[in-house]
Amino acid sequence: MFLGGLGFCAVQGAIWLAIRPWSWPMFTVTTMTGIPLLLANRYWRKPKLAYELPDEFGAVDMLLTFASISATIFLFYLIRPHE
Numbered sequence: 001m002f003l004g005g006l007g008f009c010a011v012q013g014a015i016w017l018a019i020r021p022w023s024w025p026m027f028t029v030t031t032m033t034g035i036p037l038l039l040a041n042r043y044w045r046k047p048k049l050a051y052e053l054p055d056e057f058g059a060v061d062m063l064l065t066f067a068s069i070s071a072t073i074f075l076f077y078l079i080r081p082h083e
Helices: 002-019 024-043 059-079
Strands: none
Touching: 002 024, 002 059
8 A cells, every 4th residue: 555655646746747847846756756666666576466467458458558548648738727
């Protein structure tokens, strides 16, 4: 649960830095949560999913998933109120 919280904060910080003006405090928060998450991911032995991926799940599916997430973030950027 702790790593999930770190990951959430790191992703939210990265999104914040991508769509808003630069902020050193937000960069610090993103870095301080992202580095432990990356280190834990590197040294975590044999992570297991709670479910089995289907045999036909491949690179195209992963690319479509990434494209969908990217398009959603871009749409949120477009519809946000401009100051």
